[in-house]
Amino acid sequence: MSSVWIAGLPAVAAYQMHVTGETTCPCLDAAEALGEHLVNTQTHERPLRLFGDDRFNRGSKVDCLMVSHVDPLLHPGGNYCYPTDYGQQRCEVWDQRLEVVCAQGPDELPERCKGLFMARKENACHELFHPKALALPWCHQSWCYVDPDNCDLEKSKSFFFPGAELWYSYETCASRNFFEIWKLVQLEMCSRFSVVEKPYVIMWLSCWTCAFLQQVIDTTRKLEDQQDRLGKWQRAYLALQLLVLVTETYANMQRIPWSGDFWSSYNLYVYVFINSAVFVRATMMSQVVWDWYEVRLLKMPVLPYQMDGKGWTDEMRAGLLVCIFQFLSSLGVFFVISVTHLLPALILYPWIFWAVAAGLVKSRVWISSLNFDPESRFGRALVVGTNSFLSVMGIQVLVTCMVRTYAGEWSSGYLTPLWNDFLVRRLRVWYTCHLRHATFQEMVLDQDFINLFVR
Known part of the structure; x- marks a missing residue:
């Protein structure tokens, strides 16, 4: 069976590049800097083994990536449970149904909806999150974390995890970096x-x-x-x-x-x-x-x-x-x-x-x-x-x-x-x-x- 070519690449190769980022700026498979933010919300314990094959399993010890720097202007000190694979492995519209700027979620997130990002896509969990009608443009854009030493595209330091030396890129996912001119600028304009x-x-x-x-x-x-x-x-x-x-x-x-x-x-x-x-x-x-x-x-x-x-x-x-x-x-x-x-x-x-x-x-x-x-x-x-x-x-x-x-x-x-x-x-x-x-x-x-x- 003959291959289908898209812009000089086989369709399978083009799809893979779209999912995992450009070959010159691939998405990080695992962002080790996020290890200290992983937690088991049932026992309040942090995993002894931060990374490995079982880290992304539904039955792993960690079920939340705790984020606390989402909106220091309107919600200072707020802590939010994000997917454990947030920003990793692939290009994804990660933020569209995440609190607190882009969507409104339940006060208490059911255990079945924690863990991997895919868990939140299941119907029972998907309906718990309501994207805001006037959400800013960056909420709908695809991105992923990248290695700054292995990326020749536009990239920026993480805002949600300051000091973690994490970098993200919208360009590698064929998206626009509206975060810089919206979320980040608005907060910086106020604080600075x-x-x-x-x-x-x-x-x-x-x-x-x-x-x-x-x-x-x-x-x-x-x-x-x-x-x-x-x-x-x-x-x-x-x-x-x-x-x-x-x-x-x-x-x-x-x-x-x-x-x-x-x-x-x-x-x-x-x-x-x-x-x-x-x-x-x-x-x-x-x-x-x-x-x-x-x-x-x-x-x-x-x-x-x-x-x-x-x-x-x-x-x-x-x-x-x-x-x-x-x-x-x-x-x-x-x-x-x-x-x-x-x-x-x-x-x-x-x-x-x-x-x-x-x-x-x-x-x-x-x-x-x-x-x-x-x-x-x-x-x-x-x-x-x-x-x-x-x-x-x-x-x-x-x-x-x-x-x-x-x-x-x-x-x-x-x-x-x-x-x-x-x-x-x-x-x-x-x-x-x-x-x-x-x-x-x-x-x-x-x-x-x-x-x-x-x-």
């Missing part, structure tokens, strides 16, 4: 940068609150003699914001692990930057500057005379301040991001830009339709808050869509990066990262919480 993707309602509240605060600061101008220029408190507000933006940008750049693949590190930094207070505050300040231009407060120099002196028009002065806050305050980072991420996103998703632009043009009309005078102090606050929200969210969505496109999410569909951006903005995650376990002092000093009220 004190930042997570803000839910739309939080961003809306933040922009409007800051817009009204800015109008309160503007009232201090009434205490001064010259009413045709910015007051000293408004100037102080500008200087303070600029100082904070520069220092935060520098701090975030130092926190990024720039070792390894530079493009991956840069793509990660773009993701952090666009969701950070630096970008949000800079965009908010650009809208504040535009508000000052609309009410003709930029007729007189704002910066030192050598930079902003004779011959400068209101438009030139407004443009200078916007450039300073939107680009120079981030040490030029946002300019680079505009070239590498924002401009390509405008080509791929132009309808998002047009929707945001239409909102910015119509914002004053919307405020008027609510019977508020957009020229009044209250109306100005509404306009600034609305425009800030539209600008921040529009640019964030465009840039993060491009970050995810570079990470390979476009392979699942044109709208996948956009839908995934919507999924990740979870109120519970934001609350947990900043407020759940915070004391009053920690809350007051939390930069992301402060940014709800001060820009």
